[in-house]
Amino acid sequence: MSYTFQFGALLPYKADILAGIWLTLKLSFISILLGGLAGAVLASLRSTSGRAVRLVIDAYVEIIRNTPFLVQLFIVYFGLPGLGFRVGADTAALIGMTINLTAYSTEIIRAGIEAIHKSQIEAGEALGFTRFQILRHVIIVPAVGKVYPALCSQFVLMMLASSICSAISTPELAAAAAFVESQTYRSFEVYILVTLIYLTLALVLRGALALLGLWLFGRRAVRRPLAAMPEVSA
Template sequence: MSYTFQFGVIAQYQDVILSGIWLTIKLSVMSIILGCAAGIVLASLRSVRGGVVRFLVDAYVEIIRNTPFLIQLFIVYFGLPGLGLRVGADTAALIGMTINLAAYSTEIIRAGIEAVHKSQIEAGEALGFTRFQVYRHVIIIPALAKVYPALCSQFVLMMLASSICSAISTNELAASAAFIESQSYRSFEVYIVVTLIYLALALCLRAVLALVGLWLFGRRVARRTATAVAEEAA
C-alpha cells in the first residue's frame, strides 16, 4: 500500500494554524498566571486556617483532581448558562483551565509549604520579622523554589490539555487542526504537523519557565551563598 504525503496542502491553511497557536499560547499563559496565583492563596489558607476553610479547600482540590477536565469544561460552558451566567467558548476555556490548574497547584504548593521546617519559621520570628515577612521570605518563596520543577511540569501539562477545549468550540490549535482536516482530508499530514507544533510549544514553554525560575530563585540562592561566604570570612 502506497501513500503520498502532501504537506504542501497544510501550508495553505497557515493563517488558521497561526490563529490556533496564538489562542493556545494566550489561554495557557493566562491560566498559568491565574491558576498559580489561586494555588498560592489556597495553599496558604489551607496551611494557616483550620475548620471550615481547610475543609472547603481540601474538598475543592479533591473534586477537581478526581474528575475529568472535559466534564469540568462542560459544567462551565453548558452549566453556567442554566444559572444565568452565559460565557463565550474562549472565556469558558480560560475559566475551566484556571480552575483545574489551581487545584493541582494548590496541592503542589502545599507540599512545598509543609517542607519548610518549623525551626526556620521560629528563627525568622526570633530575628524580629513580622508575620508577613516570615511568610514571604521564610515560607512561601522557599516553598515555591522547592516545588518549582513540579509546578513547571503541571504548567506544560495544562498547555497540552488545552486541546480538550476544542470540545466546546474553542478555536485553539486542536480545533484548527480538525477544521483543516475536514477541508483537506489529509488527516495524517495535519496531525503530524500539529503534533510537532505541540512538541515545540512544550519545549519552548519549558525553556521560558526555566529562565523564569532562574530569575526568581537563582538570585536568591546566589545572595544566600554570598552571605554565607561573607559570614565565614568574618
C-alpha cells in the same frame, strides 16, 4: 502500500493554524498566571487558616483532581448559562483551565510548604518578622522554590490539555487542526504537523520556565524541570 505526503495542501490554511497557536498560547499564559497565583494563595490559606477553611480548600482540590477536565469544561460552558451566566467558548476555556490548574498548583505548593522546617519559622519569629513577612519570605518563596520543577511540569501539561477545549468549540490549535483536516482530508499530514507544533510549544514553554526559575530561585529550582509529571485529568 505507499503513501504520498502532501503537506502543501495545508498551506492555504496557515492562517487558521496560526490563529489556533495564538489562542492556545494566550489561554495557556493567562491560565498559568492566574492558576499559579491562586494556587499560592489557597496553599497559604490552607496552612494559616482554621479547620473549616482547610476543609473547603481540601474539598475543592480533591473534587477537581478526581474529575475529568472535560467534565469541568462542560459544567462551565453548558452549566453556567443555566444559572444565568452566559460565557463564550474562549472565556469558558479560560475559566476551566484556571480552575483546574489552581487545584493542582495548590496541592503542589502545599507539599512545598509542608517541607519547610518549623525551625525556620521560629527563626523568623525570633528576628521580629511579622506574620506576613514570615509567610512571604520564610514559607511561600522557599516552598515554591522547592516544588518549582513539579509546578513547571504542571504548567506544561496544562498547555497541552488546552487541546481538550476544542470539545466546546474553542478555536485553539486542536480545533484548527480538526477544521483543516475536514477541509483537506489529509489527516496524517495535519496531525503530524500539529504534533510537532505542540512539541515545540512544550519545549519552548519548558525552557522559558526554566529561565524564569533560574532568575527567581537559582540553579536548584531548574534541575530536571520535567522530572515529576503530575497527571492532568482528561
